[in-house]
Amino acid sequence: MKRLARRPEGVTFPRDFLAAGVEAGIKPGSKGKKDVALIFSPVPCRAAAVYTTNRFRAAPLVVTAEHLADGLLRAVVINSGNANACTGEAGIVAARRMAAVAARELKVESKEVAVASTGVIGVPLPMERVERGIIEAARSLSAEGGGDAALAIMTTDTYPKETALSLEIGGREVRLGAMAKGAGMICPNMATMLCFLTTDAAISSELLQEALRECVADTFNMISVDGDTSTNDMVLVMASGLAGNPEIKEKNEDYRLFWEALYQVCLAMAKAIVRDGEGATRLMEVRVRGARERESARKAVRAIINSNLVKTALFGADANWGRIVCALGYSGAEFNPARVDVYLGDIPVARGGQGLPFSEEEARTVLTGDEVKITVDLNEGKEEAVGWGCDLTYDYVRINADYRT
Amino acid sequence: MKRLARRPEGVTFPRDFLAAGVEAGIKPGSKGKKDVALIFSPVPCRAAAVYTTNRFRAAPLVVTAEHLADGLLRAVVINSGNANACTGEAGIVAARRMAAVAARELKVESKEVAVASTGVIGVPLPMERVERGIIEAARSLSAEGGGDAALAIMTTDTYPKETALSLEIGGREVRLGAMAKGAGMICPNMATMLCFLTTDAAISSELLQEALRECVADTFNMISVDGDTSTNDMVLVMASGLAGNPEIKEKNEDYRLFWEALYQVCLAMAKAIVRDGEGATRLMEVRVRGARERESARKAVRAIINSNLVKTALFGADANWGRIVCALGYSGAEFNPARVDVYLGDIPVARGGQGLPFSEEEARTVLTGDEVKITVDLNEGKEEAVGWGCDLTYDYVRINADYRT
Numbered sequence: 085m086k087r088l089a090r091r092p093e094g095v096t097f098p099r100d101f102l103a104a105g106v107e108a109g110i111k112p113g114s115k116g117k118k119d120v121a122l123i124f125s126p127v128p129c130r131a132a133a134v135y136t137t138n139r140f141r142a143a144p145l146v147v148t149a150e151h152l153a154d155g156l157l158r159a160v161v162i163n164s165g166n167a168n169a170c171t172g173e174a175g176i177v178a179a180r181r182m183a184a185v186a187a188r189e190l191k192v193e194s195k196e197v198a199v200a201s202t203g204v205i206g207v208p209l210p211m212e213r214v215e216r217g218i219i220e221a222a223r224s225l226s227a228e229g230g231g232d233a234a235l236a237i238m239t240t241d242t243y244p245k246e247t248a249l250s251l252e253i254g255g256r257e258v259r260l261g262a263m264a265k266g267a268g269m270i271c272p273n274m275a276t277m278l279c280f281l282t283t284d285a286a287i288s289s290e291l292l293q294e295a296l297r298e299c300v301a302d303t304f305n306m307i308s309v310d311g312d313t314s315t316n317d318m319v320l321v322m323a324s325g326l327a328g329n330p331e332i333k334e335k336n337e338d339y340r341l342f343w344e345a346l347y348q349v350c351l352a353m354a355k356a357i358v359r360d361g362e363g364a365t366r367l368m369e370v371r372v373r374g375a376r377e378r379e380s381a382r383k384a385v386r387a388i389i390n391s392n393l394v395k396t397a398l399f400g401a402d403a404n405w406g407r408i409v410c411a412l413g414y415s416g417a418e419f420n421p422a423r424v425d426v427y428l429g430d431i432p433v434a435r436g437g438q439g440l441p442f443s444e445e446e447a448r449t450v451l452t453g454d455e456v457k458i459t460v461d462l463n464e465g466k467e468e469a470v471g472w473g474c475d476l477t478y479d480y481v482r483i484n485a486d487y488r489t
Numbered sequence: 490m491k492r493l494a495r496r497p498e499g500v501t502f503p504r505d506f507l508a509a510g511v512e513a514g515i516k517p518g519s520k521g522k523k524d525v526a527l528i529f530s531p532v533p534c535r536a537a538a539v540y541t542t543n544r545f546r547a548a549p550l551v552v553t554a555e556h557l558a559d560g561l562l563r564a565v566v567i568n569s570g571n572a573n574a575c576t577g578e579a580g581i582v583a584a585r586r587m588a589a590v591a592a593r594e595l596k597v598e599s600k601e602v603a604v605a606s607t608g609v610i611g612v613p614l615p616m617e618r619v620e621r622g623i624i625e626a627a628r629s630l631s632a633e634g635g636g637d638a639a640l641a642i643m644t645t646d647t648y649p650k651e652t653a654l655s656l657e658i659g660g661r662e663v664r665l666g667a668m669a670k671g672a673g674m675i676c677p678n679m680a681t682m683l684c685f686l687t688t689d690a691a692i693s694s695e696l697l698q699e700a701l702r703e704c705v706a707d708t709f710n711m712i713s714v715d716g717d718t719s720t721n722d723m724v725l726v727m728a729s730g731l732a733g734n735p736e737i738k739e740k741n742e743d744y745r746l747f748w749e750a751l752y753q754v755c756l757a758m759a760k761a762i763v764r765d766g767e768g769a770t771r772l773m774e775v776r777v778r779g780a781r782e783r784e785s786a787r788k789a790v791r792a793i794i795n796s797n798l799v800k801t802a803l804f805g806a807d808a809n810w811g812r813i814v815c816a817l818g819y820s821g822a823e824f825n826p827a828r829v830d831v832y833l834g835d836i837p838v839a840r841g842g843q844g845l846p847f848s849e850e851e852a853r854t855v856l857t858g859d860e861v862k863i864t865v866d867l868n869e870g871k872e873e874a875v876g877w878g879c880d881l882t883y884d885y886v887r888i889n890a891d892y893r894t
C-alpha cells in the first residue's frame with residue numbers, strides 16, 4: 085500500500101471528483117476566510133455516514149440522513165461559521181434549501197446532496213450569503229479544488245487536514261482521499277468534528293457502511309480533545325466505482341484491503357484532529373491491553389485520554405502514573421487493580437498496581453516527545469484498544485474563555 | 490434550626506468530642522504544616538461511611554470498612570501528604586498499624602478506630618513519622634482541637650473547611666459538626682475528598698447509614714472540580730448519643746429533622762470544596778428540572794458541571810448556552826431536545842431548544858456573580874436534580890502541570 089501524504093487535493097485525488105471552497109462572508113469579521121465547500125462526483129456514488137450521538141442532532145445531519153436513505157450521493161455541500169444547530173424547524177428548512185440550491189446548480193436531485201455545517205450553535209443561517217456561496221462554489225469546481233474545500237471547512241483549526249492514499253484491488257489502482265476539521269471551539273460553539281472521504285473504489289453500500297462504522301469506532305471515536313461530543317459531528321464517505329475494480333460485494337481479500345486503506349485514512353485524519361486540538365502541544369497514544377473484553381479496554385482508554393489530570397500532567401511532562409491508574413479506576417472497565425502494569429514509552433513505572441523505581445530523567449525524555457506512548461496492561465485477557473488525546477494547556481483555557489462576539 | 494457558621498471547632502462542637510492536628514513531617518518540604526489529625530469520642534459512637542467508587546480503593550478505606558463492620562467507632566486517625574494508595578499489602582499493614590497505634594494511645598480497640606489518608610499515590614507511608622504524629626496527636630486532644638484537625642487534613646486546599654449546626658430533637662439540643670478537605674491535587678496526586686462529621690444525636694446505625702448515603706448522593710456526589718474520582722474519597726459520620734434525645738429508630742419527625750440537618754452540613758462542606766476547587770474563581774449551581782426520572786436529571790447536571798467547555802465559558806463569563814445544551818445532549822439523559830428551556834440566573838436564553846434574544850449585558854452581570862445559577866427545564870416531568878461545579882482557569886492548568894517533586 086502506497087501512502088501519498090500532503091497531496092494538496094485530498095478529496096479530489098480519487099478519479100473525477102471535483103471540489104471547491106469559496107468565501108461567502110458567513111463567518112462574521114473573518115474577511116479572507118473561505119466558508120463554503122462543495123464536493124461533486126460526475127457519477128452517482130455509493131455513500132455511507134456516521135453521525136454524532138448527541139441528542140441535539142443539528143439540522144444538516146437530519147437532512148443528510150434523509151438524503152442518504154437510498155445509499156446514493158453525488159455531492160456534499162458544507163458551510164463553516166454557523167452550525168445550524170438548535171435552530172428548530174427553520175434550521176431544517178435552511179438545510180434542505182442548501183441541498184436544493186447545490187442540486188440546481190449541479191443539475192442533480194436534492195436527495196443526491198448531503199449537507200453539513202459547523203460553527204456557532206443557535207443562530208439562524210444567513211441564507212442569502214450561503215446561497216451565493218453555493219452558487220459560486222458550484223461554478224468554481226475543479227479537480228484541484230480539494231485544498232480550497234479543506235480550507236473552507238476550518239473553524240479554529242490551525243491548519244487544513246487532508247490525506248490521500250492508493251492501493252491495488254483486483255488489478256486496479258484504487259484511490260482514497262479525505263479532508264477533516266477538528267474540535268476547535270474558539271469563537272466559540274465551534275464544536276464540530278467533520279470528515280469527508282472520497283474513493284473511486286467499487287463497493288456495495290452495505291459493506292461501505294459497515295467498513296465506515298468499524299473504522300470510525302477505532303479512530304474518530306477513540307480520540308478526545310476535551311470530551312465534549314458536538315451536535316454536528318459527521319463522517320461521510322462517497323465511493324464512485326470509477327477505479328474499475330470488481331465490485332466488492334462480500335468480505336473477501338479485496339474487502340480486507342479496502343477496509344485497511346479506509347482505516348489508515350480515518351486514522352490519519354483522527355490523529356491530525358487531536359494534534360491540532362485547541363491549545364495542544366503534545367499528542368498521547370494510550371494503549372490498554374490484556375483486557376478480557378474489548379469494551380473494557382475502550383472504556384479505560386477513554387477515561388485516561390479524557391482525564392484533565394492526565395492531560396495537565398502531559399502538559400507539564402510529569403511522569404505522574406498515579407493519575408493514569410486513578411482514571412483507570414473510575415473508568416468502569418473490568419479489571420483487578422493488583423494486576424495492573426503501566427509503562428511510559430518503554431519504561432515500566434508500575435507493576436501489579438504498585439509503583440516501581442524509575443529514572444525521572446528517562447521518563448521526562450519520553451514525556452517531552454512529540455507523541456507520548458502510554459501503555460496499561462490489565463493482565464487479564466487478550467483484548468486491547470488504542471486511543472489518542474492531547475494535553476490540556478493554558479491556551480485551551482484562553483481559547484475557550486474568550487468571549488463569543 | 491440554628492446554623493452556627495465559622496465555629497473554629499467544627500467536629501468538636503458536638504458534646505465531648507475531642508480532636509487534634511499536629512505536624513509530623515510527612516509532607517516533604519512543608520515545614521510548619523500539620524499533617525496528622527485525630528478525632529476521639531469518650532463514648533462509643535454509631536458510625537457510618539461511604540467510600541469512593543474508584544476500583545483502586547486505597548488501603549485506609551479497606552481497613553476502615555473492616556473496622557466499621559459492627560457500626561461502632563470511637564476515633565478516626567488521618568494523615569495528609571501521602572494517600573497510602575497503590576501500595577499493595579504493605580499499605581494495608583501500614584493502615585492497620587495507624588489504627589493500632591491510635592488505639593493503644595487512646596486505650597480503645599483497633600477496630601474502634603477508622604483510618605484515612607490523602608496525598609501522593611504509590612509511595613509507602615513514612616511509618617516512623619506517622620506513628621510519632623499519632624502519639625503526639627493523642628496527647629494533644631482537646632475540646633478546642635477541631636480547627637487544628639481541619640488544618641491537618643488539608644493538601645492543596647487554600648483554607649480549612651468546617652461547619653457546625655444545632656437543632657432541637659425530642660426536646661434536646663442536638664449538635665452536628667464537620668470538617669472536610671477538597672479536590673486539590675497540586676503536588677500532585679493529591680486526589681482526595683474527605684469529610685468527617687460528628688454529632689451527639691442518638692440514632693440507630695441503620696438509619697445513620699441510610700441518612701448519610703442519601704445526603705451524600707445529593708451533595709458530595711453532585712459536585713465536580715474536574716471529574717476525576719479519587720482513590721481515597723471517604724465521608725464518615727460518628728454519632729455519640731450524648732445529646733440525650735430519644736434514640737431515632739424509625740423514620741419519624743425526629744428522623745426527618747436529623748436528616749435535614751445532616752443534609753445542610755453535607756451541603757455546606759460540598760459547596761466549600763467546589764468553591765476551593767483548584768484555580769476556581771467562580772461557583773456554578775446547575776439545576777435540571779422537569780425530568781421524568783430523577784436519574785436523568787442527575788446525569789444532565791453531571792454532564793454540564795463536568796464540561797470543560799461550560800467551565801471555560803464560566804471563567805470567561807460568556808453567556809454560551811450552546812455549550813450547556815451540547816453537554817445536555819451527550820449526557821445520556823432522557824429528554825426531547827425540542828422542549829428544552831435554558832436560563833442563566835433568571836434570564837431565559839433558550840426556549841424549546843432554540844435561542845432567544847437576550848441582553849448580553851444582563852447575562853454578563855449574572856455570569857460575573859460569585860455563584861452563577863444555571864437552570865435547564867426539560868419540560869417532561871416533575872423530577873429535578875441540583876449540582877455544583879466551578880470554572881476551569883489558567884490556575885487549574887498551572888497547578889496540575891507543576892512537576893511532582
